[in-house]
Amino acid sequence: MMSPSAQTPSPAARAHRRRDLSGAPFLVAARGGRPDRLPVWFMRQAGRSLPEYRALREGVQMLDACFEPELLAEITTQPVRRHGVDAAILFSDIVVPLRAAGLDIDIVAGTGPVVAEPVRSEGAIAALPRLDPGQVAPVAEGVRLLVDSLGDVPLIGFAGAPFTLASYLIEGGPSRNHEHTKALMHSEPALWHALADRLADTALTFLRAQIDAGVDAVQLFDSWAGALSLRDYREFVLPHSAKVLAGVAEAGIPRIHFGVGTGELLPAMREAGADVVGVDWRIPLDEAVRRFTAHAPDAPPPVVQGNLDPALLLGSWSVVESEVRRIVGEGRAAAGHIVNLGHGVLPGTDPEVLTRVVELVHSL
Numbered sequence: 182m183m184s185p186s187a188q189t190p191s192p193a194a195r196a197h198r199r200r201d202l203s204g205a206p207f208l209v210a211a212r213g214g215r216p217d218r219l220p221v222w223f224m225r226q227a228g229r230s231l232p233e234y235r236a237l238r239e240g241v242q243m244l245d246a247c248f249e250p251e252l253l254a255e256i257t258t259q260p261v262r263r264h265g266v267d268a269a270i271l272f273s274d275i276v277v278p279l280r281a282a283g284l285d286i287d288i289v290a291g292t293g294p295v296v297a298e299p300v301r302s303e304g305a306i307a308a309l310p311r312l313d314p315g316q317v318a319p320v321a322e323g324v325r326l327l328v329d330s331l332g333d334v335p336l337i338g339f340a341g342a343p344f345t346l347a348s349y350l351i352e353g354g355p356s357r358n359h360e361h362t363k364a365l366m367h368s369e370p371a372l373w374h375a376l377a378d379r380l381a382d383t384a385l386t387f388l389r390a391q392i393d394a395g396v397d398a399v400q401l402f403d404s405w406a407g408a409l410s411l412r413d414y415r416e417f418v419l420p421h422s423a424k425v426l427a428g429v430a431e432a433g434i435p436r437i438h439f440g441v442g443t444g445e446l447l448p449a450m451r452e453a454g455a456d457v458v459g460v461d462w463r464i465p466l467d468e469a470v471r472r473f474t475a476h477a478p479d480a481p482p483p484v485v486q487g488n489l490d491p492a493l494l495l496g497s498w499s500v501v502e503s504e505v506r507r508i509v510g511e512g513r514a515a516a517g518h519i520v521n522l523g524h525g526v527l528p529g530t531d532p533e534v535l536t537r538v539v540e541l542v543h544s545l
């Protein structure tokens with residue numbers, strides 16, 4: 182058995198490990214092209230909707246699973262094998278880098294991330310541990326296993342954006358109104374910016390580790406940004422998300438930026454530096470394109486991802502089919518369209534329905 186250093190190529194060598202999948206439909210569309218078939222994948226495609234996921238996770242804590250290379254690689258691969266999607270997304274979580282850095286944060290099943298001590302003071306922010314790339318080495322190892330095993334299916338890495346991460350830390354767990362976060366943002370802006378900047382650095386370190394290990398694209402999840410006004414988003418959030426997206430630009434791989442309830446924020450989210458913007462189900466894709474173009478007429482034509490309402494997958498197939506056809510039609514207004522849901526797969530979703538959506542999209 183070679184020593185780890187002999188097995189682990191240098192970051193430069195690892196960066197060259199990236200597969201040449203430039204012809205893959207997901208990457209062609211992400212770069213604003215028209216592939217020979219419409220690409221489709223699903224946010225949270227790995228997860229409790231799959232019996233094989235539930236079997237594998239039996240008795241394994243969520244965050245422990247995220248630090249076991251072979252396990253996270255298998256979980257990532259399950260939806261690719263079952264549905265024939267055009268991209269894999271790394272099985273991880275937005276709180277993984279915080280846990281890796283030593284923060285006392287956990288995931289409560291059915292609820293989400295919970296921190297022992299909400300982060301609301303200058304001292305608590307200063308005490309936040311900084312992430313060392315070595316602390317996410319098991320995730321990077323999982324990426325390398327996937328790069329070697331996924332064949333021509335691109336692998337998407339991801340991180341949580343500063344605002345969404347900050348909300349979990351400040352609120353102490355999931356929050357409907359993010360009131361403590363907004364209060365701190367407005368009453369102690371210097372403190373807010375210090376926290377958001379620290380979280381931007383954490384996201385950057387986590388993404389760079391995934392990129393060096395060979396992911397083909399990255400997605401920045403700012404899931405809860407839709408809670409903000411455009412004014413607050415631009416003042417308090419955009420600069421920090423922009424730091425993350427700019428920080429990974431040199432890798433030359435597509436950067437997807439996504440949030441929920443972001444209809445008013447979409448042009449600003451693209452301005453933050455995204456190559457692709459993920460759109461939720463509340464706004465038609467052609468309307469989203471109109472907003473991008475109105476906001477930045479001289480920018481390159483936008484690439485969009487989405488935007489089927491995940492809840493519809495639990496209803497009748499005839500509705501799903503007509504909605505997918507509508508979304509594909511509206512997506513033609515963009516330079517490139519990656520079909521996806523408008524948010525993650527809901528746990529009670531029948532996996533067969535997801536497979537049928539892939540077949541339908543590939544037939545259009």
Ligand SMILES: Cc1c2[nH]c(c1CCC(=O)O)Cc1[nH]c(c(CCC(=O)O)c1C)Cc1[nH]c(c(CCC(=O)O)c1C)Cc1[nH]c(c(C)c1CCC(=O)O)C2
Nearest residue numbers: 225226227228270271272274275290291292293402404525
């Ligand atoms: C907000 C957010 C989180 N984590 C994430 C986000 C942004 C994506 C989104 O908005 O849906 C990122 C994430 N977390 C997970 C994925 C799936 C990755 C993949 O499909 O391979 C993704 C993309 C695994 C997970 N992360 C989590 C699960 C459920 C854990 C389980 O299996 O019990 C999974 C599969 C836990 C988690 N983690 C988080 C929440 C809110 C929850 C609870 C979800 C629930 O219980 O309904 C925080």
